Amino acid sequence: MQLVFATNNLNKIKEVQALIPNHIKLLSLNDIGCFEDIPETQNTIEGNSIQKATYVKTHYGYDCFADDTGLEVQALNGAPGVYSARYAGEQRDANDNMNKLLSELEDKDNRAAQFKTVITLQLNNKQHTFTGICEGDITYTENGKLGFGYDPIFKPKGFQQTFAEMDLALKNNIGHRGKAVLQLVDFLNS
Template sequence: MTGRVLLATRNAKKLRELQRIVGAEVTVLGLADVPDFPELPEDGATFEENALIKAVQTARETGEISLADDSGLEVDALNGMPGVLSARWSGTHGADEANNALLLAQLADVPDERRGAGFVSALALAVPGRKPVVVRGEWRGRIVRSATGVNGFGYDPLFVPTESDEAGDGRTSAELDPAEKDRLSHRGRAIRALLPQLRVALLS
């Protein structure tokens, strides 16, 4: 599989994740690598709707094979919130520390056995002239009471995946090495689910 794909993001960490998973034969570009265009608001009610909005617009504006990820954290005790509002939960988009602090405050009185949560990633593929496709990846775990670890981004320092609990080490997502996180994570699962369609798009 060779060629290039445009990921509709300016998040360098997401770009690196995708590049690691698809491999060196595919060049992964970001929005900073193409001419600017007015980006539509991500106002969908679901991760899938937002991913499709971004992927379809990016493919239309650039003519490139485009991927878009919309992802976030669903907390059981908060009825699935912050959900699609994850990146701006505290009011400012991408304010990771503030988002984490607000989430911890909201869960302060929630007992450990009710702190279940899951990361969700919806990944959309848009190829100019073709019907877009979208897949979903999920990663279950729980929310701890203080941030631990320096890897990753977003809510990673607060999220202990089920795999860590089963292994008995209780490591958060932010304590996993990149290869381990790619293998387990919601985004890794979504990307692997979409790889067959991406291969077809790159070969056609």
């Protein structure tokens, strides 16, 4: 079986590939010749996930799955949420995003946040969604060099290190994307 993962983010592909069974061949957007930016114009994480998976199935004909992830911070009424990747602007720079978020939380005691990933699977002309959530807190400073995005400032509940200080196996085991991917894998194996 082969499935397209509707992303060209090599970090995401690496994380997901570690969880997908060997009998499933994972293809990236590059592998199928999709070089355009897939629209992400919905106002929810779920909506963007569905939009991306539908786009690949409609325009390229492949069974596929797409994910969308957002960081939802309590003190900011759920922001950056669906706008997490471009929180500090269309340049989608992780450092700019982290700096903006830390700046906005400067005078806030409530640092509670959660990462939310929604995966939409388009398989045999049916659509299925899977959601993974990881609760935690936003740190005051960046810590760690592993991971990507907001990982250096997100400390999962029950842990003393940020995602960027964890190895991939631990992050996949407790993280939002790992939880959603495991639901996807369970579904594919059933």
